[in-house]
Amino acid sequence: MMRKPKPKWLRVNIPSGQNYFSLKKKLEERGLFTICQSAKCPNIGECWNNKNATLMIMGNTCTRNCFFCSVNHGQPASLDPLEPNKILEMSRILKLKYIVITSVTRDDLNDGGSTHFAKTIQILKQQQPDLVIEVLIPDFNGKRDQLDRVLNSKPDVLNHNLETVKRIYPTINRNPENYTR
Numbered sequence: 001m002m003r004k005p006k007p008k009w010l011r012v013n014i015p016s017g018q019n020y021f022s023l024k025k026k027l028e029e030r031g032l033f034t035i036c037q038s039a040k041c042p043n044i045g046e047c048w049n050n051k052n053a054t055l056m057i058m059g060n061t062c063t064r065n066c067f068f069c070s071v072n073h074g075q076p077a078s079l080d081p082l083e084p085n086k087i088l089e090m091s092r093i094l095k096l097k098y099i100v101i102t103s104v105t106r107d108d109l110n111d112g113g114s115t116h117f118a119k120t121i122q123i124l125k126q127q128q129p130d131l132v133i134e135v136l137i138p139d140f141n142g143k144r145d146q147l148d149r150v151l152n153s154k155p156d157v158l159n160h161n162l163e164t165v166k167r168i169y170p171t172i173n174r175n176p177e178n179y180t181r
Contacts, residue, residue, distance in 0.1 A: 056102050114149040133157070
């Protein structure tokens, strides 16, 4: 019996192209990360060549070890206090009108990184008032004050990824009532 070829939509090309390598260099020069890289997204070449990337703050090492995720896990480095300004610089270089910012989960920080999110949003809003800002936040262990800190910085869009089914998602205080407004 002859094996059927995989469908074309299932195949992706090895990342390449002028925009891809240009964006990669700019990110490396600034010590910035994207979820595209950290999660080993197969569409990275297509997105980066179209000048689309989801910037990731607070490093590229997550404090959780969810087995379904490709992001590095372990003990993260200290926060880079200049990172919000580096995100601003990338936004200007890429001439963005819409920016998406996500992060690793930082259970090692007392505020889960919510202050760093808020600072990044505030700097972007002050310096680029027409920029639409979407943030993909971690669960902050269900702590309402951390969510409120991010919300009070007034992102245009607030999102949270739920990449898996409830039975394999880490079971740390995740009460949905904590997030109702």
